[in-house]
Amino acid sequence: MLPNRSRTSVLVFLLPPLLLYSAAVLFPILQSLFLSFFSWNGISDMEFVGLDNYIRMFATDDIFWRAFLNALVYLAICLVLQLGGALAVASLLTSLRRGRELVKTLYLLPAVISTVAIAFLFVRIYSLEPVGLLNQLFHWVGLDSLERPWLSDVNTVLAAVSAPEGWRFTGLYMLIIYAALLAVPKELEEAAVLDGASRWTLFTKIRFPYIRPVWITTTIMATTYGLRGFDIPYLMTNGGPGQSSELLTTYMYKTAFTSTDFGYASTISVFIVVECLVAVGLILFLLKRKADS
Amino acid sequence: MITQAAPPTPPAAVVPQRPPVKRRRRRPDLFRTLSRVLVMLIVIVQVYPLAWLFLTSLRTEQDFATGDPFALPGSLTWENYARAFETGDLGRNILNSFIVTMGANILIVLLGMMAAYAIQVLGFRLSKLVRGLFLIGIIVPVQIALVPLFIDYSAVNLLDTYQSMIIPLAGFSLPMSIYLFCSFYEYIPQETYEAASLDGAGPYRIFGLITMPLSLNTVVTVVLVNSIFIWNDFIFANTFVLSEDLKTIPLGLQNYIGAMGKVDWTATFAAVCVTITPLLLVFLVLNKAMIQGLESGATKG
Numbered sequence: 001m002l003p004n005r006s007r008t009s010v011l012v013f014l015l016p017p018l019l020l021y022s023a024a025v026l027f028p029i030l031q032s033l034f035l036s037f038f039s040w041n042g043i044s045d046m047e048f049v050g051l052d053n054y055i056r057m058f059a060t061d062d063i064f065w066r067a068f069l070n071a072l073v074y075l076a077i078c079l080v081l082q083l084g085g086a087l088a089v090a091s092l093l094t095s096l097r098r099g100r101e102l103v104k105t106l107y108l109l110p111a112v113i114s115t116v117a118i119a120f121l122f123v124r125i126y127s128l129e130p131v132g133l134l135n136q137l138f139h140w141v142g143l144d145s146l147e148r149p150w151l152s153d154v155n156t157v158l159a160a161v162s163a164p165e166g167w168r169f170t171g172l173y174m175l176i177i178y179a180a181l182l183a184v185p186k187e188l189e190e191a192a193v194l195d196g197a198s199r200w201t202l203f204t205k206i207r208f209p210y211i212r213p214v215w216i217t218t219t220i221m222a223t224t225y226g227l228r229g230f231d232i233p234y235l236m237t238n239g240g241p242g243q244s245s246e247l248l249t250t251y252m253y254k255t256a257f258t259s260t261d262f263g264y265a266s267t268i269s270v271f272i273v274v275e276c277l278v279a280v281g282l283i284l285f286l287l288k289r290k291a292d293s
Numbered sequence: 294m295i296t297q298a299a300p301p302t303p304p305a306a307v308v309p310q311r312p313p314v315k316r317r318r319r320r321p322d323l324f325r326t327l328s329r330v331l332v333m334l335i336v337i338v339q340v341y342p343l344a345w346l347f348l349t350s351l352r353t354e355q356d357f358a359t360g361d362p363f364a365l366p367g368s369l370t371w372e373n374y375a376r377a378f379e380t381g382d383l384g385r386n387i388l389n390s391f392i393v394t395m396g397a398n399i400l401i402v403l404l405g406m407m408a409a410y411a412i413q414v415l416g417f418r419l420s421k422l423v424r425g426l427f428l429i430g431i432i433v434p435v436q437i438a439l440v441p442l443f444i445d446y447s448a449v450n451l452l453d454t455y456q457s458m459i460i461p462l463a464g465f466s467l468p469m470s471i472y473l474f475c476s477f478y479e480y481i482p483q484e485t486y487e488a489a490s491l492d493g494a495g496p497y498r499i500f501g502l503i504t505m506p507l508s509l510n511t512v513v514t515v516v517l518v519n520s521i522f523i524w525n526d527f528i529f530a531n532t533f534v535l536s537e538d539l540k541t542i543p544l545g546l547q548n549y550i551g552a553m554g555k556v557d558w559t560a561t562f563a564a565v566c567v568t569i570t571p572l573l574l575v576f577l578v579l580n581k582a583m584i585q586g587l588e589s590g591a592t593k594g
């Protein structure tokens with residue numbers, strides 16, 4: 001604490017950031033919660049409906065449940081690609097002697113590119129007519145039976161819109177995990193090697209436990225980002241065909257700005273927030289408990 | 294950069310591996326070769342789509358429509374770029390993105406430093422609570438703010454303005470920035486402040502003369518990391534902005550999808566190339582700083 005600070009000086013520094021933050025983040029959260037108890041289309045009078053929106057969401061809305069399940073699949077694909085891919089590349093990278101910086105830079109490139117550009121790019125990669133990169137690749141390796149319009153096939157569309165999001169941020173998590181792996185003390189690893197540990201044991205018994213704190217952070221980051229994924233599915237398929245690639249976020253957006261059902265949309269967004277908080281709590285609980293045991 | 298979090302320098306990591314080098318050279322290490330091939334493959338998967346994007350932007354429409362997608366362009370043309378500039382208002386979009394990115398960054402850096410200074414340096418009774426409040430902004434998704442902000446903005450006539458994008462973008466970036474500044478301020482030695490206090494400097498002068506100048510490295514990190522998010526923002530711009538004049542790059546790109554979903558792909562890819570270039574250049578020039586920023590931002594969590 002600074003010796004001769006005053007209460008005024010604290011307020012002078014704290015109030016402006018708090019004001020902006022409240023206006024943009026805190027107040028809207030409360031407002032969403034408030035709106036979720038109303039039925040309102042933005043024009044007519046707001047009507048208090050109590051828990052009706054919640055009952056409608058949980059009890060009768062099939063699209064909501066569909067979107068919720070889709071969001072979980074979307075999340076799972078993103079997590080596998082981002083954390084799995086990141087871990088694989090990061091550990092491989094520690095055994096390389098040259099070109100690490102170059103690999104890091106190249107690997108991070110997609111994270112810099114806007115989601116709209118990525119959506120355009122992947123629409124073309126998936127396309128069948130004219131043939132896109134993916135289908136051409138399958139044709140070359142003789143798997144012609146796999147060629148299909150990935151984005152209009154209800155069986156593949158969800159995976160197809162999830163992959164770009166996963167692809168996009170692998171580099172980011174790789175960087176973080178790689179930095180953590182470098183920080184594992186060399187003496188530990190050398191001692192293990194002297195004791196005859198294989199590369200696999202080295203990884204599972206020394207490196208992985210050592211970077212657990214970073215693992216918690218990255219899992220939380222990837223999960224919360226995965227649950228809020230919106231741009232790419234919205235731009236590529238807008239939730240379709242049917243509801244086969246609808247996520248909670250795209251459903252919420254359409255409810256709000258296409259059907260102008262502000263009350264119900266707020267109910268869905270309250271659910272998304274709760275879902276994020278529960279996910280973070282669950283990750284902390286599971287990973288911390290494992291660390292204690 | 295945030296010096297106290299400096300990851301072990303590469304030389305330190307390489308030195309202990311030196312002795313076995315000679316032996317390995319005679320008997321090629323299978324594992325090492327395999328890793329190299331694997332890493333290369335993964336990097337290709339990661340980078341090839343972007344290279345393909347650029348190559349496609351140089352193809353003629355005819356070549357694109359009929360040719361093998363993996364083939365190199367039969368003939369190179371810059372015509373797509375000309376058409377890209379005709380179709381959309383690319384210059385305008387880039388300018389708007391600059392305005393929004395600059396505006397939000399100024400707010401984020403200034404307010405972020407102030408809040409971190411109040412929390413970490415000045416200190417007060419409820420500082421833990423305030424810190425916790427800011428943490429919420431990292432966890433909750435931005436979508437929660439869309440409906441309320443849309444309603445509020447239309448009530449105070451802020452819809453369709455630069456502010457309608459700048460305010461939420463800055464608000465949602467603020468928590469992470471405060472966090473980064475806080476963890477940096479933690480390591481400014483207390484004696485520095487005590488010495489300045491003895492010389493008669495109050496909290497404002499200490500902020501302006503000591504804390505702010507010392508934060509320069511963290512400012513670079515914060516600006517770089519946030520700029521990616523802000524420059525590429527689609528959701529706020531898409532929700533709050535309607536007029537062509539205010540459209541930022543992500544929205545401008547949508548103009549290339551014509552009626553009936555018919556797309557002029559080569560021109561679209563040319564436009565994409567133009568619009569990702571500014572950020573890409575900044576990234577390639579400053580990638581060391583950016584990479585360190587991203588690493589230190591997360592490893593401290």
